[in-house]
Structures are given as structure tokens and as C-alpha cells.
Amino acid sequence: MINENKPLYIQIKEYILQRIKDGTYKPEEVIPTERALCSELDVSRQTVRRAIQDLVYEGYLYRVQGAGTYVFDKKLNESKKSNNIGVILNRTADELESKLLSGIESYIEKHGYTLTFMNSNEDYRKEAENIQKLKNNGVAGIIIMPSENQQDSSAISDLKDENYPFVLVDRKIKNCETDAVVSDNIDGAFQATKHLIDLGHQKIVFIKNRYTxxxxxxxxITGYKKALKEYGFEDDEILFLSYNENEKNDDQIYDEIYEYITKNKITGIVALNDYIGLLIVKMARKKNLKIPKDFSIVGFDNNEVVKHIEVPLTTIAQFPEKIGYHAAELLIQKINNKNSNDLSSRMVHQIYYPTKLIIRSSTQNI
Incomplete structure (x- = not known):
């Protein structure tokens, strides 16, 4: 099989492609593993991997995390083309994600598209599986809220390499510059921190859970640090508390937060999100602390629940419905321009939607 005039990975690629065409590797069935192909063809795993990667990019194969590499049924999927948009979110029980979905639906319904929704539950393997299911169902494009832990998943970067229409919402992925619509989280955290500084607070901590x-x-985190730096705080005045809710129950977390803020004489707290803000309010109630007398707190998200607790929470408002709306708008533009030779159609578009400080009863002058 060796042809010295042709790169080896190209020869492996042609070998696999020929077996797809002659039916040895059948549509929607798994092909031999990289290890098996290495043994069969007496080549390195790197060579086989590059050949397979090229065939994935070209749409002949697709990968399912933990299951293997499958033959993509092009004839079947060409017959399924439709005005259907796929959406993959993490937990639609969350207020933010339900509003994202509402915004997406609002736009696509106006433009003659339907929606297929899938939930990844913060599992990158489920996310990869759902991406492939949507592609197999012939969706015109996909909107994705990436899962927390991407690990070694290449499902989203594969979409980019294939020039498949998709847009990320709420989160971006490191080392994968692609179209995305997100909140301006840096400016939001900057506003939250600046608000506490303007009220005279000098001991301000950023509290988060394990996710980073x-x-x-x-x-x-960047926005919090930026505000402190711009207002003259020293490095040792940049304070963080991170707890792991998988290792401790609520009472243990309350104790950890209470001990930290009392030991360090904290007067201001920037919470990663409103759920953590609510947890801190519960801690204060249990420890007989008064908000904002004993400390002020700013949340992030402007969830409905924090408007109606005993101390309505000052927070940073996001606008997920508008983010979802603009993500759908951007995706449909990409779908319509998919075959265009216009350079602008291949440009990466990243939209940072403004946030807004909402002042309520949980903050006051020190």
C-alpha cells in the first residue's frame, strides 16, 4: 500500500474512504479503533488519528465520546435538510437557561424555523452525543451552551473545522475562537466590585463554588480583580473564598463562610452568582448576622428569587432572553451565508451583551 510519492496519512485516509464507499464500513456503524487500524496497517497511531480527523472534518465520519468513530450517512442526512435549529443547554430548570431558550424561540419562530432541544446536564460526553444526534437529524445549525468540563472533547472544535453553522451562548471555549453571544461578565463583576468600593468597603471578598x-x-474573577486594581488595592487585598459543595453539606459551608468573613473582617462580598448570594443570606440568618449592617453583598444574574427574600439582593442583571435572541439571529445569518464566498461570512462574531447593576437592600455605606 505504501506510495512514497504521497504522505502516509493521505494513504490511510484513502484506505478508510474506500472501505466506506465499498460498504466494508457501513453507514451509522463504528469503524475499527485507532489501535486496530495501527495494527492492521502497521503505521503509527498519530498517522491514523490524522487520517480519521480529516475524514471527520470532511463529514465522512463522526465521533461519539466513549463509543467510537462512526460512518456518517451522507445520503440519509442530505434528505433530512430542514429549517430546524438544534439547541443544547445544560439545565433548563435554571432560570437563566429557560430564558435563553425563550429568546431563541422568539427569534426562530419569526423566521420560519422550528427548534429541537437537548439537555447535556454539564456532561461533555452527553454534549458530544447530542451534537451528533442533531447533525444526524439534519438540523440547519446548532446553538450550544458548552458544558463545564470539556476535558478531551473535540466535538465543538470539530464543528468549527467542518464549517458547520453553530453559535455558543453564555460561555466560550478556551483555544477555540468561534461565534458566541455572552454577557459582558468582566464589566458586570467590575460594576459589582466598584459599587462596594464606592460605599467605602475596603475588605471585599469574591466568593464562588468549585467551578472555575x-x-x-x-x-x-477578572472583573473583580480589575476593579480592585484600578482603585488602588494591593495584591494581598484581592481576596477569594471557594467552597466545594460536593464535599460539604450546607451547614459546613455556612461555617466555612462565617469563619472566613469574621476572621478576615470582611465588610463586602461579591458572589459569583445569585444562588451563592442566596446561600450567604441563609448563612447570615443562621449565624445571626444582619445584612447589610454586618456586611454588604452583591450577587450576579438578577434571578427572580433574590428580589423577594428578606433582604432583596443587590445584583448584576444579565439579559438571557436577548442573548438567546441574538444568538439565533447570528446562527441564521451563518446558515444563510454558509456557501457564500464573502470574507465577512467566515469572520468570527463575538457579541458581549451589557449587564446592569440593580441596587436593592443588601448593600449600604460602611
Missing amino acids: ITSSIQDR
Whole structure:
């Protein structure tokens, strides 16, 4: 099989492609593993991997995390083309995600598209599986809220390499520059921190749970740090508390937060999100602390619940319905321009939607 005038990975690619065409590797069936192909063809795994990757990019194969590489049934899927949009979110029970979905639906219904929704439950393997299911069902494009832990998943980067129409919402992916519509989390956290500084607070801590990987969380941390730096705080005055809700129950978390803020004489708290803000309010109630007398707190999201607790929470409002609406708008533009030779149709578009400080009863002058 060796042809010295042709790169080896190209020869492997042609070998696999020929077996797809002659029916040895049948549509929607798994092909031999990389290890098996290496043994059969006496080549390196890197060579086989590159050949398979090219065939994935060209739409002949697709990968399912933990299950293998499958033959893509092009004839079947060409017959399924429709005005249907796929949407993959994490937990639609969350207020933010239900509003994202509402915004997406609002736009696509006006433009003659239907919607197929799938839930990934923050599982990158489920996300990869859902992406392939939607492609197999012939959706015109996909809107994705990436799962927290991407690990070694290449499902989203594969979409980019294939020039498949998709848009990310709420979060971006490190080292994968692609179309996305997200909140301006840096500016939101900056506003939250600046609000506390303007009220005279000098001991301000950023409190989060264990998650730190997503772009939205990293951007909020960046915004908090940026505000402190711009207002003259030193490095040792940039304070963080992170707890792991998988290892501790609520009472243990309350104790951890209480001990930290009392030991460090904290007067201001920037919470990663409103759920953490609500947890801190519950902690204060249990420990007989008064908000905002003993400390002020700012949340993030403007969820409905924090408007109606005993101390309505000052927070940073996001606008997920508008984010979903603009994500759908951007996706349909990409679908319509998919075969265009216009350079602008291949440009990456990232929209940062403004946030807004909502002042309520949980903050006051020190």
C-alpha cells in the first residue's frame, strides 16, 4: 500500500474512504479503533488519528465520546435538510437557561424555523452525543451552551473545522475562537466590585463554588480583580473564598463562610452568582448576622428569587432572553451565508451583551 510519492496519512485516509464507499464500513456503524487500524496497517497511531480527523472534518465520519468513530450517512442526512435549529443547554430548570431558550424561540419562530432541544446536564460526553444526534437529524445549525468540563472533547472544535453553522451562548471555549453571544461578565463583576468600593468597603471578598473553568466565571474573577486594581488595592487585598459543595453539606459551608468573613473582617462580598448570594443570606440568618449592617453583598444574574427574600439582593442583571435572541439571529445569518464566498461570512462574531447593576437592600455605606 505504501506510495512514497504521497504522505502516509493521505494513504490511510484513502484506505478508510474506500472501505466506506465499498460498504466494508457501513453507514451509522463504528469503524475499527485507532489501535486496530495501527495494527492492521502497521503505521503509527498519530498517522491514523490524522487520517480519521480529516475524514471527520470532511463529514465522512463522526465521533461519539466513549463509543467510537462512526460512518456518517451522507445520503440519509442530505434528505433530512430542514429549517430546524438544534439547541443544547445544560439545565433548563435554571432560570437563566429557560430564558435563553425563550429568546431563541422568539427569534426562530419569526423566521420560519422550528427548534429541537437537548439537555447535556454539564456532561461533555452527553454534549458530544447530542451534537451528533442533531447533525444526524439534519438540523440547519446548532446553538450550544458548552458544558463545564470539556476535558478531551473535540466535538465543538470539530464543528468549527467542518464549517458547520453553530453559535455558543453564555460561555466560550478556551483555544477555540468561534461565534458566541455572552454577557459582558468582566464589566458586570467590575460594576459589582466598584459599587462596594464606592460605599467605602475596603475588605471585599469574591466568593464562588468549585467551578472555575468556564469563561463566564473566569471573566467575573477578572472583573473583580480589575476593579480592585484600578482603585488602588494591593495584591494581598484581592481576596477569594471557594467552597466545594460536593464535599460539604450546607451547614459546613455556612461555617466555612462565617469563619472566613469574621476572621478576615470582611465588610463586602461579591458572589459569583445569585444562588451563592442566596446561600450567604441563609448563612447570615443562621449565624445571626444582619445584612447589610454586618456586611454588604452583591450577587450576579438578577434571578427572580433574590428580589423577594428578606433582604432583596443587590445584583448584576444579565439579559438571557436577548442573548438567546441574538444568538439565533447570528446562527441564521451563518446558515444563510454558509456557501457564500464573502470574507465577512467566515469572520468570527463575538457579541458581549451589557449587564446592569440593580441596587436593592443588601448593600449600604460602611
